[in-house]
Amino acid sequence: MRHDHHGRTHRLELDDQSLRTWDSTVLASDPEDGLVLDRSAFYPGGGGQPPDQGVLLWGGVQTRIVGVRPRDDLWLVPDPDDPLPPVGTQVRGAVDDDRRSLLMRTHSGLHVLRGVMARDFGVPVTGGNMEPGQARLDFDLAEVPAGFKESLTEKLNAEVAADRAIQVRVLPRAQAYALGPIVKTATDLLPPDLEDIRLVDVVGLDLQADGGTHVASTKQIGRIEVAKVENKGRGFRRIRLKLVD
Incomplete structure (x- = not known):
């Protein structure tokens, strides 16, 4: 299957x-499962990034999309109070721009954090999660030096100010792995049968396999604040970020 398809979508x-709006055709419509489109810009979720939300406009009405269920097909989850367009209906899709844009900034901010922690401390990521405007990453970090929270905030915002380009490309598996360590978690979770790998490159700072959505440069992230550094056990540090503008 092509890297830019999920099932029939x-x-x-x-x-x-x-992209925030597009035209598509309904391929499946079911009150229990939801909707399948031939074309969709709703991010389905994954890698810690939540799925998009938005609307479908058709026949003078709208169907709110509140989530996505990635199965063999990419099933959009409609609001249960809204009507379902039948199979064959031409619809206009629209992603909630505020939510998506904030998630893109947040996700790119996590890549900056990951890059700084790998460069300055040489530690892998052991877990993570994000919501619009706030997120966390867990690291295998044995010791936290004095002033760590404040100095890390300064380092992250220096990378934001550097306006590093954030580039996306897709390469065959062997070619991608030949570039170096492209998986920054402690365990490589990429499926062994994945033939093409999508790479997100914060140029000069962080290169890794990633399927999420991102801004085009670190400057677009905005100011980052390290909200909290938590000790979750021996060698287990949780760093919480928030965007402050």
Whole structure:
């Protein structure tokens, strides 16, 4: 299967992360399962990034999309109070721009954090999660030096100010792995049968396999604040971020 498809759905957001509206055709419509479109820019969730939300406009009405269920097909989850467009209906899809844009900034901020922690401390990621505007990453970090929270905040915002480009490309598996360590978690979770790998490159700081959505440069992230550094046990540090503008 092509990297930009999930089942019968062409995933438009993988090719154009700025896309917010598009036209498509309903391929499946079920009160229990939801909707399948031939083309969709709703990010389905994954890698800690939540799925998109938005609306489908059709026949003078709208169907709110409140989530996505990635199965063999990419099933959009409609609001249970809204009507379902039948199979064959031409619809206009629209992603909630505020939510998506904030998630893109947040996700890119996590890549900056990951890059700084790998560069300055040489530690792998052991877990993570994000919501719009706030997120966390867990690291295998034995010791936290004095002033760590404040100095890390300064380092992250120096990378934001550096306006590093954030580039996306897709390479065959062997070629991608030949670039160096592209999996920054303690365990490589990439499926062994994945032939093509999508790479997100914060140029000069962090290169890794990633399927999420991102801004085009670190400057677009905005100011980052390290909200809290938590000790979750021996060698287990949780760093919580929030975007402050």
